[in-house]
């Protein structure tokens with residue numbers, strides 16, 4: 001029987017099979033950030049343990065980092081405390097690959113890891129963060145873990161995990177103009193629901209997926225957990241290899257050739273069995289926007305809010321101040337957020353910038369443009385995107401998670417509407433009472449210049 005790509009990587013990392021379908025898995029790369037690691041470090045201290053393989057751990061401060069005046073002391077006491085504790089922990093436990101606030105390699109961990117070439121095909125990758133799924137874009141088995149598991153990985157470089165079921169989602173054909181990977185993600189979640197992937201690991205396949213850039217694949221895999229899946233994965237190919245080649249931590253010389261030979265084996269066999277399969281046609285996918293309080297409540301930007309089917313739908317629309325049957329085109333908005341580990345990469349800034357070139361920010365819109373990393377920020381300046389953005393009345397902030405979850409000072413005020421390129425639209429996600437409409441960078445750009453929900457061109 002053939003094997004799926006997921007099986008091949010999982011099996012190659014299985015140290016031992018345990019009762020109840022659980023396995024002890026070896027972990028190649030462990031990312032940590034300041035929110036979910038403090039308790040794990042305390043645990044190590046209490047037990048007198050050190051980090052088993054510190055070179056395989058990469059630490060990045062991201063959730064609490066301010067996006068203005070990063071050179072000044074962090075103002076919010078809670079954020080400052082977490083960042084300071086993370087600093088103490090990473091230094092005390094000798095984590096060499098540690099990128100604190102202000103470091104030129106700092107940014108959102110899921111953006112920094114791939115940028116620096118830490119994320120590679122065939123690896124097992126974990127982080128105490130649900131959006132670890134992002135790294136699956138490289139053909140890695142990558143998933144989020146809990147704090148006690150962070151401690152387990154720090155201490156042993158292994159983790160105990162049940163094997164998820166396997167799903168394949170095939171998207172064939174060519175995406176329409178103005179349709180991005182974010183729209184593909186929101187479309188799929190709207191079709192299979194925000195719980196449709198529960199218990200599964202999803203392989204994304206088909207010509208529309210193969211034609212996505214690495215940035216696009218990362219956006220898609222990032223969002224895979226928003227349908228409840230454990231993670232997403234895309235088979236590596238020449239697009240993956242050319243993204244990786246020459247990156248700081250990518251193999252070089254003979255090691256690169258060896259890696260290419262190994263990575264060439266990373267695909268699902270033709271007779272591989274998936275527990276569930278979905279197929280979609282790329283041309284059916286429109287630019288998408290969400291209207292509710294879970295990422296599955298999405299529709300075409302020019303669509304009409306569908307009838308409520310449950311109490312929670314009614315509650316969601318109430319929170320959003322919308323009603324069923326409402327068309328959102330032309331609906332005035334207050335904020336635009338471009339950023340997050342979903343859409344804070346250079347390609348997202350290029351798309352947004354092109355879309356606002358020669359236009360002006362709408363007077364009613366406050367726009368927060370937050371690069372996902374200093375590397376992205378650097379490219380924005382190198383490519384002169386900052387000038388185009390500046391002429392259109394937009395200012396850039398500094399890298400971090402920012403308004404994606406509003407753990408820092410970037411909070412959308414209660415009742416305000418934000419078109420956001422992030423990944424979650426839960427109640428209060430972007431600030432208490434804030435109302436989030438998830439969309440692509442193109443749709444965000446259209447809203448930023450017109451001041452209302454607008455079909456992206």
Ligand SMILES: CC(C)[C@H](C(=O)O)[C@@H](O)C(=O)O
Pocket residue numbers: 035036063128129130131144405
């Ligand atoms: C803080 C962290 C645990 C959380 C996650 O796991 O996803 C955050 O990154 C988020 O996006 O909500």
Ligand code: SF4
Pocket residue numbers: 062063108110129131340341342400401402404405422423
């Ligand atoms: S950018 Fe948002 S989704 Fe990504 S890690 Fe940060 S808070 Fe989580």
